[in-house]
Amino acid sequence: MNDFLTEMEYVGLTSRLKRLSDSLLYSTKELYKSEGLDIEPNWNLIFILLQENETMTITQISETLQFSHPAVVKIINKMKKNGHVETRTDTDDKRKQILTLTEKAHKQLPVFEKYWTAGRQTVMDLLADSPNFLEEFLKIEEKVNQSDYKERTLKNLKNDELSN
Amino acid sequence: MNDFLTEMEYVGLTSRLKRLSDSLLYSTKELYKSEGLDIEPNWNLIFILLQENETMTITQISETLQFSHPAVVKIINKMKKNGHVETRTDTDDKRKQILTLTEKAHKQLPVFEKYWTAGRQTVMDLLADSPNFLEEFLKIEEKVNQSDYKERTLKNLKNDELSN
DNA sequence: TTTAATTAAGTAACTGGTTACGCAAATGTA
DNA sequence: TACATTTGCGTAACCAGTTACTTAATTAAA
Numbered sequence: 001m002n003d004f005l006t007e008m009e010y011v012g013l014t015s016r017l018k019r020l021s022d023s024l025l026y027s028t029k030e031l032y033k034s035e036g037l038d039i040e041p042n043w044n045l046i047f048i049l050l051q052e053n054e055t056m057t058i059t060q061i062s063e064t065l066q067f068s069h070p071a072v073v074k075i076i077n078k079m080k081k082n083g084h085v086e087t088r089t090d091t092d093d094k095r096k097q098i099l100t101l102t103e104k105a106h107k108q109l110p111v112f113e114k115y116w117t118a119g120r121q122t123v124m125d126l127l128a129d130s131p132n133f134l135e136e137f138l139k140i141e142e143k144v145n146q147s148d149y150k151e152r153t154l155k156n157l158k159n160d161e162l163s164n
Numbered sequence: 165m166n167d168f169l170t171e172m173e174y175v176g177l178t179s180r181l182k183r184l185s186d187s188l189l190y191s192t193k194e195l196y197k198s199e200g201l202d203i204e205p206n207w208n209l210i211f212i213l214l215q216e217n218e219t220m221t222i223t224q225i226s227e228t229l230q231f232s233h234p235a236v237v238k239i240i241n242k243m244k245k246n247g248h249v250e251t252r253t254d255t256d257d258k259r260k261q262i263l264t265l266t267e268k269a270h271k272q273l274p275v276f277e278k279y280w281t282a283g284r285q286t287v288m289d290l291l292a293d294s295p296n297f298l299e300e301f302l303k304i305e306e307k308v309n310q311s312d313y314k315e316r317t318l319k320n321l322k323n324d325e326l327s328n
Numbered sequence: 329t330t331t332a333a334t335t336a337a338g339t340a341a342c343t344g345g346t347t348a349c350g351c352a353a354a355t356g357t358a
Numbered sequence: 359t360a361c362a363t364t365t366g367c368g369t370a371a372c373c374a375g376t377t378a379c380t381t382a383a384t385t386a387a388a
Contacts, residue, residue, distance in 0.1 A: 010288050011212075012209070017184040020301075024308070025343085048172070048175075049168075056315045067183075067345080075344085077368095093354070131299060133301070136296060137297070157283035189374075205374085225337080235374075235375055246364045257384070259382065259384070
């Protein structure tokens, strides 16, 4: 392959993460488009959540997915426009938007699920020769959650200065 | 931690890749901003390439990094505006833009390098408990390069249909 | 030698995220 | 009970990528 970013080892990793993440994202969009499916990447997560929980709010979803709430607002707006989600204002707390799947969504679910199952299989195939990947990826996430890139790097900088 | 995407295993992985990639990206931007450095994430890669190669074109860089060429155009335009890169048109082939680091860039490099070294150390720390990560991540990249998400998923779909 | 095909790079429009900000509703407190 | 604080969510502006298209220059082919 002879990939420059790979040769850079630790220095190239963050760009490679983005490169792979983007590649999967765009490939997924293309798949749905080419198959004429009226859905987007990530919507499967919302579908799953709203099946499991019947009703949820924007904030609940954003906390569950650990996305920012504006990100969830955008996804939900698109899903509303496509008629897969409907909202009503909570009568007890009028700030809250209660989200539910529509009739149409439930009707189309079996078709979508065929694609999501095949996609899940794809990820399994991609990980087949990387038996430790999920476990080790989780460790990285946990470390970043505990202290992020900026914090760690500033600390490293300070240590470097002290040792000079 | 109890993260929904983690619980979803294979289904949540692509979103987790994006989440981590974004987290690193924004944290890096914040670091540079808070330290008053006039650089952005990824510029280190351009600096390294232009130090190694003296001169390069947009296309050469985009092929080396495996980014789209408009992405490189954008990065280079910013670096030009900041006075770190200058361009001249190739006299032999007037379509080509020859890129070089400026005087200013060379002068500031030692400062930047302090931060990049610390950042590299951060990635090493993050990977410390994940000894197989780089190797297994590479395998995934290679597989995706060989056949992308869409292709693989379509194939899985067809197999699923056959077995019914 | 003219013409067709390819290549380099710039631009436009879009994507799925982010942070920052504002407003209205609910909650806590003096 | 009045007022300050917090919460939910919507919007705006931005960010680093992408694809699709255009134009100009070069190269290949008739």
